[in-house]
Amino acid sequence: MLPLMLKPVKLLNNLLVESGPAPIPEAVWYVTQQTDAGLVYTFPLGALASAAYLSADMLLDGDRLSVFSLCLQEGEDGPVFRMNFGLLNQCSARMRVPLEAVNQNRWRYPREGAWLKPMCGGDRVDLAKVDRMLLRVIRKSSNPTRFCLTPVTATLEPPALLEAPLLPRGKLLDAVGQSTLHAWEGKTASPAVASERLESQLASADKEHLPEGMTRWGGWSQKQFDSTGFFHTHHDGNRWWLVDPDGNAFWSSGLDCVRFGIETAYEGLEGALAWLPEPEGLYKAAYAHGRDKVVDYLRANFIR
Known part of the structure; x- marks a missing residue:
């Protein structure tokens, strides 16, 4: 029955849970030093068959890009659909995955706010046969990747766009269009x-x-x-x-x-x-x- 709230049942490859409050309601902090760390979700076979969207709110800490991959799989050894995306640091994002994407009729979807370059890959899957989902960190800098994430929700109707993202460190661009999160030699002062x-x-x-x-x-x-x-x-x-x-x-x-x-x-x-x-x-x-x-x-x- 929809909406269906999905919570992780297992952590992969040294992904750690951090205690302490997250700035997004119901979100949990996670941190990893390596790629391929992630979360595993399981649910009854075909639970997503009547759903049209998956959504969750996220926030990437730090000042270096990390790229994530959301995977939907038919059983333990079945085909795997992937949607890869990046997040803009220090700005909350709403992941809104249209499940018609599993048909692989479209390679790339529009960015939405701090949710960057959603791109499809992997296999075409049948949602009636999908019973598991993974969310992995697939690319990162040498710094730890720290992010917070709410439960993933499956719905029939499209989730609302995130109109007022959280900005834990304030503005991301200054008055000349430079990043406020980074410092470098020769940065323009005004x-x-x-x-x-x-x-x-x-x-x-x-x-x-x-x-x-x-x-x-x-x-x-x-x-x-x-x-x-x-x-x-x-x-x-x-x-x-x-x-x-x-x-x-x-x-x-x-x-x-x-x-x-x-x-x-x-x-x-x-x-x-x-x-x-x-x-x-x-x-x-x-x-x-x-x-x-x-x-x-x-x-x-x-x-x-």
Whole structure:
């Protein structure tokens, strides 16, 4: 009978329970030093057959990403469906798994707040034959993974979205779009400092030059091929070359798909932002209009 509340019956691979209150009602703290640690749930065969969703509230402590895998299995040795997801640190998340996902007709589902990149894998399973579930930590940093979790609930109706996530350490992004959870050399102290730095870089731009022998595209001026006006390839009878638009040999070594912009998906996380630019008027160009709620703090800081 739904709703059905599921609680773990066993802990896997040195997952430990921590005593003490969790910030989420009915949640329990867990901690592990290793991957593949997790929780095992068992229930009567077919108990999920009439359910449409699984949900639970979670919160990941610390400041390093961990990735989890929710697995549904047909018996001890049967096929296993997996949904992998990440969590945003220091922000409560609501896991909302649509059980139609077990049909494997869709690879990825939309992120929702601090519940990140839900992706399907493994086997297609029949919910009428599923009698167990696992929740495992499958990727982590060298730091311990500490998280709290409520019981998992199976329902027919979709659980409500989490509209006001808990933020144990306050805002996650500062007034220039930087993480408040991390510190690093050169971190910008304030919007005024960011503006001063950008103005300084603009003033000195005319003094910056590529190394001698390099073209405006970063090509090697001493090796010339046909000029096409585009980056292209050329075979000289012995080897392949990359060629810049002016026809000079070109060596590409570095990051790919580099572009102007650092997009931040903020839907459901508005309360975690110290500053959210106005989407119209002066900061309109910082938004990806017509798409999901996405703001570009790099563009916003240039505008400011």
